[in-house]
Structure formats: structure tokens, C-alpha cells
Amino acid sequence: MGKKYDVTDHVRVPEHKVLSSEEKEELLERFNVKEQQLPKIYHNDPVVKELDASVGDVLKIERNSPTAGKAVYYRLIVERK
Amino acid sequence: MNYEKKVNKLEGKLPERVKNRLIEKMEEEELKGQEADELIENTKKEYKRCRFEAGEAIGVIAAQSISEPATQMTMRTYHVAGSAQGVEITQGLPRLIEVVDARKTIKTPSMDVYLEEEYQNEEEARNVANEIRETKLVDIITEDRIDLLNLVVEFDIDKEALKGVNMDKEEAIGSLNKGRRKYEAELDGNVIKIVPKDDDVSVRDLQKIKNKVMDKHMKGIKGISQAVVTETQGMWTIQTLGTNLKKVLKVEGVNPKKTVSSDPREMEKVFGIEACRNTVLKEGHKTIKDQGLDVDIRHMMLVADTMTVDGELKAIGRYGIAGEKGSVLARASFEVTVRHLTDAAIEGEVDDLNSTVENVIINQTVPVGTGMYDVVYKPERSE
Numbered sequence: 288m289g290k291k292y293d294v295t296d297h298v299r300v301p302e303h304k305v306l307s308s309e310e311k312e313e314l315l316e317r318f319n320v321k322e323q324q325l326p327k328i329y330h331n332d333p334v335v336k337e338l339d340a341s342v343g344d345v346l347k348i349e350r351n352s353p354t355a356g357k358a359v360y361y362r363l364i365v366e367r368k
Numbered sequence: 369m370n371y372e373k374k375v376n377k378l379e380g381k382l383p384e385r386v387k388n389r390l391i392e393k394m395e396e397e398e399l400k401g402q403e404a405d406e407l408i409e410n411t412k413k414e415y416k417r418c419r420f421e422a423g424e425a426i427g428v429i430a431a432q433s434i435s436e437p438a439t440q441m442t443m444r445t446y447h448v449a450g451s452a453q454g455v456e457i458t459q460g461l462p463r464l465i466e467v468v469d470a471r472k473t474i475k476t477p478s479m480d481v482y483l484e485e486e487y488q489n490e491e492e493a494r495n496v497a498n499e500i501r502e503t504k505l506v507d508i509i510t511e512d513r514i515d516l517l518n519l520v521v522e523f524d525i526d527k528e529a530l531k532g533v534n535m536d537k538e539e540a541i542g543s544l545n546k547g548r549r550k551y552e553a554e555l556d557g558n559v560i561k562i563v564p565k566d567d568d569v570s571v572r573d574l575q576k577i578k579n580k581v582m583d584k585h586m587k588g589i590k591g592i593s594q595a596v597v598t599e600t601q602g603m604w605t606i607q608t609l610g611t612n613l614k615k616v617l618k619v620e621g622v623n624p625k626k627t628v629s630s631d632p633r634e635m636e637k638v639f640g641i642e643a644c645r646n647t648v649l650k651e652g653h654k655t656i657k658d659q660g661l662d663v664d665i666r667h668m669m670l671v672a673d674t675m676t677v678d679g680e681l682k683a684i685g686r687y688g689i690a691g692e693k694g695s696v697l698a699r700a701s702f703e704v705t706v707r708h709l710t711d712a713a714i715e716g717e718v719d720d721l722n723s724t725v726e727n728v729i730i731n732q733t734v735p736v737g738t739g740m741y742d743v744v745y746k747p748e749r750s751e
Contacts, residue, residue: 290617290618290619290620290624297639297643298626299628299639299646303642326673328640328679333638334640352383355385356383357384362641362679
């Protein structure tokens, strides 16, 4: 017991990457949306805790999709109320 | 390869899987430059044609595509449950409702426990299963009685059962004497004696102690009532009834990269919202598929995405998504109409009429399909 496991290694957890502020601007421009219109992820999500990210950052998530092969998704980190 | 280069120029235009199949096909047919270009062009066109157009009511399509087969499920499967190994797991419509409703406690939570490579044989798998399965005192005794003369409770040990869970008598006594308690457990041959600390106990107190002790946790992980070892294609896995993912992941021999729970909420807590989405998708789709029904996975994907957009798992229904709609009329049209309307009136809420239901109510064009768009006149600016 007391073994450690890495949340990000799990098969059901896709790769999460933090976008730089330039990348974030570009993304919002490309989809013509405001930050608040993006899907959210809480700051205390187990995966976010593993990453070096803070509230307001956008995560790029590369999902393995059964139909498209790979699908890219974005989530904005928000504080849990 | 040459082909790969060509296809990869399409960055963002085609999904990964289509691209890979394109390359495969081109290599197979050994297409020349122009033919290959033509194929790519046509694929692009065809892919564009296959996509939903902006404004298509995909939510309604998904809802109907899932609900219609679900009505078939009601008739056929309410009473059938249970897989071959005696682990009975909710299936069919009740399970589908559970997933979509994002229930806090699900009826039969279970886990698929995968094992590390060194543990891929029957013996090791059984050992791990024994570590995981919760053993209570009831499980390892044959008889219980109260000795009225000496005022002690006695249990006869079931040697076979004890051996079955890899424990010896001393360990059993050790487990009984853990934590705060009102008694002292002693071993007497093949009998466990429970001696109350209080000298002045009534028979009723003894009865109470007996029931409490029989429920005492001896070994394993709390909440896991069954753990069945199964083998499929040389892979040893353990299927459990009851979950405690966090603790199971830390057990020696368990593969923490693959082990999953069937409870989306538990997955959310342990592995985050993305894993939760995947679990909703997998469980929902599996439930439908196990019934011999064929629903395109894209519909389930939309449901899973909608349930997890806000960073936490939300139910489809009054307490989840439908209850949080922006429009008063949309909420009122769903359930408890009067309350929504009075609350909105008191707070002076404004309805922007942006969505479908509210526009149906006031008999206006709904923003679906061509109704999404307005004609906009942009007068030219004079320089």
C-alpha cells in the first residue's frame, strides 16, 4: 500500500496542455468567442493540479475520439465556487 | 512518405482518422501525383458534405436517436440482470437513466481492476482480489453464540474461509482488536472469545456487541463486497461489486493506468472531468450496445459533452442542464411552470428569446436551420 499513481497517465485521461497567452488570443480570435464562452474546468480538478496552470488559463485537450481519431477540445480554468 | 506529406498539408481540414485512411488507400493503389491530388480534393468535398451544417438541431436528433431504442429496452429488459460470474450489475434502461441522470449513488457501482504485468496469472490475480475484497467477521465464522454463564460472545472459526482470504487466526484477532471498542478478543483453540471490558453487562448488551463485532472489518477495502477474477485472452482482470477507486489504485499489483470505476462521479473525483466525460460516454454506449441496439456513438458524445461542459458532471433534466437554461420561458416550459414564472416576475428577469422553446411559445421563427440567420444590411462607410 501507499503506492503512488499518476492521474495524467490513465487511459481515460487525455493529454492536457496549457496554452500560452498568445495561443489563447489566437484561439479566441479563430473561433470568434469570448473566454467565458469556452467549456470550463475547475482549478481543483485532479489533472489541473498536476499541471502548472492557474485560473484564467486555457487548456488544450487532445482527446482520442472513436470517430475522428483525434479531437481537440479547449477548456478554461475557473475557480470552483 | 510522399503521400503523408501531401495529406498532412491539410492540417485542420480533415480528422485524423480520415487522413490515415486516405494515406493507406493511396499507398495500396499506388496513386500518381494528379490522381492523388484528385482523391484528396474529392475526400475534402465529401467530408464537408457529410458534416452537419451550422444551425442543424443536433440536440433534438441525439435525443430522439437515443430515446427511441431506449423505449425498446423497457419492454425487453427490466428483469434481466447478472453476468456469468455472479456479479450482478444494473443493465438496460435503469442503468441508462442512472448515467444520464448523473445519480449521486448508483445502484450497483463496480470496478474493472486491471493488473500489472508481473501479476498476470491466476494465483497472483486471486491474491490481489483477496486484498481488495472486504472481509467481515461474518464471512470467516461458522457459528456464533453467547455464553450466558461467563457472559462472553463466542465465534467458531471457519478454517476454510480463513484460508481462502489468506489470513491466520492471529491476524483475525489482531484485526478485531483494532480501534476503539468495548471488548477484548481472545483466541481459544478454534474459537474466538469476545470478552466485554465492562464487567457488568446485560445479555442485551452482549447481543449488541455480538452484532457489532460480526460486522467488523477484517481485511480488504471497505465497500467492496465482491471481487471476481476473470480471464479474457490471457489478460487477468478483477471485476468488483462496490467501488473505492482511490484505495484500490494504491493496492500492490493493481495497474493504476487502466483500472476504472463504473461511477462517473467517482471518476470525476479521482481522474478529473475529462475522464468523467469518457466514462459517461463509455458507460452510456455500452449499456445501449449490450442490449443489442445500435446507436451512433456521436449522439452519446454530444450527451457526454453537454453533461461536462461546465467543469463538473451535470444531469440532463430538471436538476441539471434543463434547470439552468438562460431563458425563463424555456425553463417554464419544462417543469413546474408557475414557480419559474413567479420567480422570474419577482426578480424582474429578462428573456432575450435566443433559443428554440421560447420562440415556439410566442409563435416566432425558431433559430434552427435557416431560421438562425438574419439579413444584415451594412451601409458602406463614406470615407
